[in-house]
Structure formats: structure tokens, C-alpha cells
Amino acid sequence: MSTTSDAQTAPLTAQKPTAAAVAKRRLTSPWASLAAVIIAVVWTIPTFGLLISSFRPEKEIKTTGWWMFFSDPTVTLDNYRAVLDPETGVGLGDYFVNSIVIAIPSVLIPLFLASLAAYAFAWIKFPGRNLLFLAVFALQVVPLQVALIPLLRLYVSSGLSNTFWTLWLSHSAFALPLAIYLLHNFMREVPAGLLEAARIDGAGHVAIFFRVLLPVMLPAMAAFAIFQFLWVWNDLLVALTFAGGGTEVAPVTVALANLSGTRGTAWHLLSAGAFVSILVPVAIFLLLQRYFVRGLLAGSVKG
Amino acid sequence: MFAAVMGVILFVAGRVGGRRNDRVVAYAYLAPALLMLAVGLVYPGIRTIYQSFFDASLQSFIGLDNYKTIFTDPDQLVVLRNTVLWVVVTPFVATAIGMLYAILVDKARMESFAKALIFLPMAISFVGASIIWRFVYTYRPDQPGVQQIGLLNQIIVWFGGEPQQWLVESPLNTFLLIVVMIWIQSGFAMTVLSAAIKAIPDDIVEAARLDGVGPWGMFRFVTLPSIRPAVVVVLTTIGIGTLKVFDIVRTMTGGQFDTSVIANEFYSQSFRSDNQGLGAALAVLLFILVIPIVVYNVRHLRASESR
Numbered sequence: 001m002s003t004t005s006d007a008q009t010a011p012l013t014a015q016k017p018t019a020a021a022v023a024k025r026r027l028t029s030p031w032a033s034l035a036a037v038i039i040a041v042v043w044t045i046p047t048f049g050l051l052i053s054s055f056r057p058e059k060e061i062k063t064t065g066w067w068m069f070f071s072d073p074t075v076t077l078d079n080y081r082a083v084l085d086p087e088t089g090v091g092l093g094d095y096f097v098n099s100i101v102i103a104i105p106s107v108l109i110p111l112f113l114a115s116l117a118a119y120a121f122a123w124i125k126f127p128g129r130n131l132l133f134l135a136v137f138a139l140q141v142v143p144l145q146v147a148l149i150p151l152l153r154l155y156v157s158s159g160l161s162n163t164f165w166t167l168w169l170s171h172s173a174f175a176l177p178l179a180i181y182l183l184h185n186f187m188r189e190v191p192a193g194l195l196e197a198a199r200i201d202g203a204g205h206v207a208i209f210f211r212v213l214l215p216v217m218l219p220a221m222a223a224f225a226i227f228q229f230l231w232v233w234n235d236l237l238v239a240l241t242f243a244g245g246g247t248e249v250a251p252v253t254v255a256l257a258n259l260s261g262t263r264g265t266a267w268h269l270l271s272a273g274a275f276v277s278i279l280v281p282v283a284i285f286l287l288l289q290r291y292f293v294r295g296l297l298a299g300s301v302k303g
Numbered sequence: 304m305f306a307a308v309m310g311v312i313l314f315v316a317g318r319v320g321g322r323r324n325d326r327v328v329a330y331a332y333l334a335p336a337l338l339m340l341a342v343g344l345v346y347p348g349i350r351t352i353y354q355s356f357f358d359a360s361l362q363s364f365i366g367l368d369n370y371k372t373i374f375t376d377p378d379q380l381v382v383l384r385n386t387v388l389w390v391v392v393t394p395f396v397a398t399a400i401g402m403l404y405a406i407l408v409d410k411a412r413m414e415s416f417a418k419a420l421i422f423l424p425m426a427i428s429f430v431g432a433s434i435i436w437r438f439v440y441t442y443r444p445d446q447p448g449v450q451q452i453g454l455l456n457q458i459i460v461w462f463g464g465e466p467q468q469w470l471v472e473s474p475l476n477t478f479l480l481i482v483v484m485i486w487i488q489s490g491f492a493m494t495v496l497s498a499a500i501k502a503i504p505d506d507i508v509e510a511a512r513l514d515g516v517g518p519w520g521m522f523r524f525v526t527l528p529s530i531r532p533a534v535v536v537v538l539t540t541i542g543i544g545t546l547k548v549f550d551i552v553r554t555m556t557g558g559q560f561d562t563s564v565i566a567n568e569f570y571s572q573s574f575r576s577d578n579q580g581l582g583a584a585l586a587v588l589l590f591i592l593v594i595p596i597v598v599y600n601v602r603h604l605r606a607s608e609s610r
Binding site for chain 1: 325326328329330332333335336337339340342343344345346347348350351352354400403404407408411417419420421422423424425426427428429430431433434435436437438439441450451452453454457486489491494495498546547549550553554557566569570573574579582583585586587589590593594597
């Protein structure tokens with residue numbers, strides 16, 4: 001896979017028909033377009049409905065459907081105020097900050113450790129290399145559930161429980177197998193001559209790593225970073241296990257899940273709360289879509 | 304603290320020069336990651352397997368009894384049935400929708416916008432998605448003067464039907480939860496398959512077209528065989544994700560009304576019912592179920608690469 005050029009994400013030659021285009025054209029275009037529009041609408045309407053609701057007054061959300069908004073539009077920010085303010089409502093603002101505090105080290109730690117390990121696997125010969133790499137690769141299979149409870153015990157006995165460390169360390173450990181594998185694949189693509197040249201110039205491993213590889217690796221690292229960020233931000237299971245008890249370290253997903261359980265019909269809070277939690281990942285997704293797609297393609301299909 | 308440790312490693316690695324000392328550098332670079340994997344994944348995994356042979360409070364060894372419970376207890380059998388439903392339905396439907404959409408919008412005007420619409424749910428957390436869909440399924444008592452606020456029930460009412468409590472009726476409710484997962488995963492399928500479709504060589508398409516191959520034939524004999532490896536990867540990836548689905552079930556029904564799946568049952572048994580042995584056994588079962596899918600995936604990838 002070409003790691004450094006954008007050729008892959010750019011559309012192929014514009015004039016020549018692809019297989020899909022031919023198939024579609026022969027499928028009599030109006031029906032094909034209609035089907036596409038129907039899928040797009042079905043995929044968008046649920047989110048759209050909740051978004052509209054989040055701006056409607058509480059009383060109206062609970063008595064009429066959100067589609068009535070169009071015949072009687074009333075807009076209010078009260079719902080957002082209620083979920084964010086710790087005085088009146090659920091204080092989602094604190095959890096929001098927690099999510100950020102959890103996510104950033106949970107991205108940086110595995111990114112850094114994995115790129116070091118990937119460098120060793122990709123460019124240094126040492127005994128047991130293949131076996132170790134295979135073992136790390138195989139660890140991707142282990143589901144989180146298998147590790148959670150002994151890990152919780154470990155945190156309690158070492159006094160780390162109810163601190164951000166439990167989440168940082170867990171997310172980092174769980175992310176490492178995939179991160180090492182992905183970054184290793186990208187590093188292998190760097191031409192050996194580039195490293196050889198640097199070595200002849202007298203660069204050591206540290207210099208090669210930072211001056212030669214890091215700049216080339218940035219797109220791949222960005223792809224992994226976005227993935228890991230979205231995964232950590234959206235995670236519920238790890239957060240519930242290690243931070244579910246205390247409110248000091250719980251992220252916004254935990255707060256929202258609890259709200260959904262205890263006040264399942266408080267749609268004015270749920271709708272606004274959902275959008276507070278969605279805001280960051282969707283913004284990141286829209287801004288960095290290109291890297292996200294690249295990471296997706298690198299992680300699943302080689303090609 | 305973390306930065307300090309890393310600083311020391313880099314400093315030491317920078318000091319040792321020469322190719323003879325490559326080994327030292329390699330191990331220094333690997334040490335933190337391997338240590339973390341050992342403590343965070345390997346040790347806990349082995350410990351969980353060990354605990355799955357113990358009773359609820361992890362006091363006495365009971366052999367395979369936990370596994371026997373999973374496969375004989377009526378409640379646990381419902382959990383297994385639901386998991387099978389999830390894993391059988393979700394990957395295929397999500398992949399089919401993703402493939403259809405990828406073909407439909409290929410080369411269309413505003414292709415990237417159209418794709419973003421389907422892709423966006425992937426950025427939304429499972430919790431957020433669950434709340435979005437709980438709102439769609441919301442039920443209001445069917446009385447004069449009471450209007451439906453959930454879209455699904457409103458549509459039923461518009462067509463003259465009776466509003467339902469969708470999330471209460473089993474096994475219908477499991478399918479309605481599966482819809483949420485399909486909603487999230489179709490974008491993933493669409494993205495990967497779209498890239499695979501665009502990578503099909505033009506001359507093959509052109510040759511088939513000159514031979515007078517129709518649209519269905521084009522799909523059947525050109526598109527599908529060319530993207531088969533990608534389809535397998537998408538199916539297996541979604542399958543693995545579906546096996547571990549927890550957030551959706553917990554947020555939408557809490558596993559009530561016969562909607563629990565293995566991943567959710569693991570959480571309930573371990574933390575709610577305080578049956579740690581059974582919880583561990585469920586986690587191990589999840590592990591065992593994931594392995595064949597991954598092995599198949601890797602094998603298929605190898606085979607398609609060596610061709």
C-alpha cells in the first residue's frame with residue numbers, strides 16, 4: 001500500500017467507467033438514485049430527529065413529535081443549559097472534561113510505545129523477533145472482557161483505583177497490539193536506502209527514529225491516533241469497569257448511559273446530552289475524514 | 304512520570320552505538336510495550352481462564368460447571384440464541400447495504416457527501432446511537448389526546464396501526480437492537496467496499512462491457528469476484544465487533560426482556576449478580592468464539608495476497 005502519497009484516496013481516472021458505474025447505469029438510473037436517496041434518508045433521519053428535539057422546549061418534546069417543529073418552530077437552549085449545569089441538572093460539563101483528560105494520554109501513550117516497538121520489529125534484527133511479533137499480532141484476538149476483572153483487582157491492590165491511571169493504562173494496553181501491527185506495516189514500506197543513508201551519515205537509532213522515520217510516518221500515526229481517540233471517547237465498557245463507581249473520573253459516555261437508565265424518558269436531557277457527547281468525535285471525524293478512511297483501509301484491507 | 308521513563312529509554316538507546324549493540328536497542332524499545340501487554344492483557348487473560356473454573360465467589364473449584372450452566376440454563380440459552388441472531392444477521396445485512404450503497408453512489412454527483420451521510424454514525428458512540436434509536440422506538444400510551452413522539456410508532460399510526468412497545472416484545476426487540484448496529488456498521492462496509500470497487504482494473508470492466516455483459520452479470524462476474532477478499536474482511540470484522548457488542552444492549556434495554564447477549568451477560572454476571580465465575584466463563588466463551596473468525600480472516604488474507 002502506498003503510504004506517503006494520496007493517490008489511493010483520490011478518485012481514479014475520471015472518464016473511464018468503473019464496474020459499479022456500468023452496473024448502475026444499466027440498472028436504470030432513476031431507480032438506483034431513488035434507492036440511494038432512501039438509504040441516505042433512513043440513515044440520517046434518526047439523528048436529525050434527535051437534534052431537532054434537543055432544541056425544543058421540554059414540554060413540547062414530551063407531548064408532540066419532533067416533526068411538529070416545522071409547523072410550530074420554537075427554539076431554546078434550555079436543554080443544553082440543563083445538562084451542562086451541575087446545579088440544575090446532570091453536570092455533563094464535568095464529565096466532558098473527564099473525557100478529554102482520559103482521551104489525550106490514552107492516545108499518546110500507545111502511539112509512542114507502539115512506534116518504538118514497531119521500529120524495533122521493522123528495522124532491527126534480534127533473536128526471537130518473528131516469534132515475538134507473531135505473539136503481539138495474535139494478542140489482537142483477546143477480547144477486552146477477558147482482561148477486565150483481574151485488571152480491576154490489580155488496580156485496587158496497587159492503589160490506582162478511581163484515578164485516571166486505570167483508564168490511561170487499560171486503553172493503552174488494549175490498543176498496543178493493533179497499533180504495533182499497523183505502524184510496523186507502514187514502517188516496512190519506508191525504503192531501506194533512506195535508513196542506510198542516514199546510518200552512513202552517522203545517525204544512531206534515536207536520530208533515525210526522530211529525523212527520518214517520524215516525518216514519513218506522520219500520516220499513519222495520524223490515522224491510528226484518530227481511531228484510538230474515537231474508540232476511547234466512545235468507549236463505555238472500560239470506563240464503566242474502572243471509573244463507573246466514582247463521578248470524578250467517569251467520562252461522558254458513562255454519565256449518558258446512567259442518565260438513559262435512570263431518567264429514560266427525560267428526552268430533553270437525553271437529546272441534548274447525546275449531542276454534547278457526539279460533538280467532539282463528529283467534529284474530529286469531519287475534519288480528519290481523509291486520515292480516518294486511510295486508517296480504516298490500512299487496518300482491514302491491504303491494497 | 305511517563306515522560307521521564309521514556310526519556311531514560313531514549314537516552315540509553317542513544318548512548319549505545321554500533322551495530323553490535325542493536326540488540327540492546329531493540330529490547331529497550333520493545334520493553335515498555337511488551338511489559339504493558341504482559342500486565343494488561345496476557346496475565347489478566349490467563350487469570351480469567353483460570354477463574355472460569357471456580358464458583359460465584361471464586362472460592363471453590365467447580366470444574367466445567369460454569370460452562371455447563373451457559374449451555375443448559377434457560378436464561379443463558381436465551382443469551383446464546385440472541386448472540387447467534389446478532390452475529391448471523393448483522394454482518395450480512397450491514398455488508399449488503401454497504402455494498403449496494405457503494406455501487407449506487409459510485410461516480411454519482413456529490414459522492415463524498417452521500418458517503419459521509421452513511422459513514423457518520425461510525426463516529427457516534429454506541430451510547431449516543433442507542434439514545435438516538437431509543438427515541439425512534441419510543442412509545443406513548445394509545446389514548447385520545449396522546450400523540451406519539453417516536454417516529455416508528457407515528458408511522459404505524461399514520462398507516463392506521465396500533466402503537467407498540469417495541470423494546471419489550473421478544474424476539475422482535477433483539478432485531479430492533481440489531482438495526483442500531485447495522486446502522487453504525489454499514490458505513491464501515493461501504494467505505495472499504497467502495498475502495499475495493501474503485502480498484503477494479505478498468506480493462507476488465509471494459510472487456511466485459513464489450514462482451515455485452517448486463518448489469519447483473521457485471522455485478523455477478525466482475526464486481527463481486529474482484530472484491531471478494533474485501534467482502535470477507537468486512538464480514539469478519541463486523542462479525543467480531545458484533546460478538547463483543549455491549550453498549551447498545553446495556554443502554555437500550557439493560558439486557559431486560561430477553562435481549563441480553565454474551566458480552567452484556569458477562570458484565571451483568573460479573574458486576575451485578577456477583578457471579579464472577581460465570582462471568583469469567585462467558586468472557587472465555589467470547590474469546591473462543593472470536594478465534595475462528597480471526598483465523599479465517601488471516602488465512603483468507605494470506606491466500607489472496609499470495610495469488
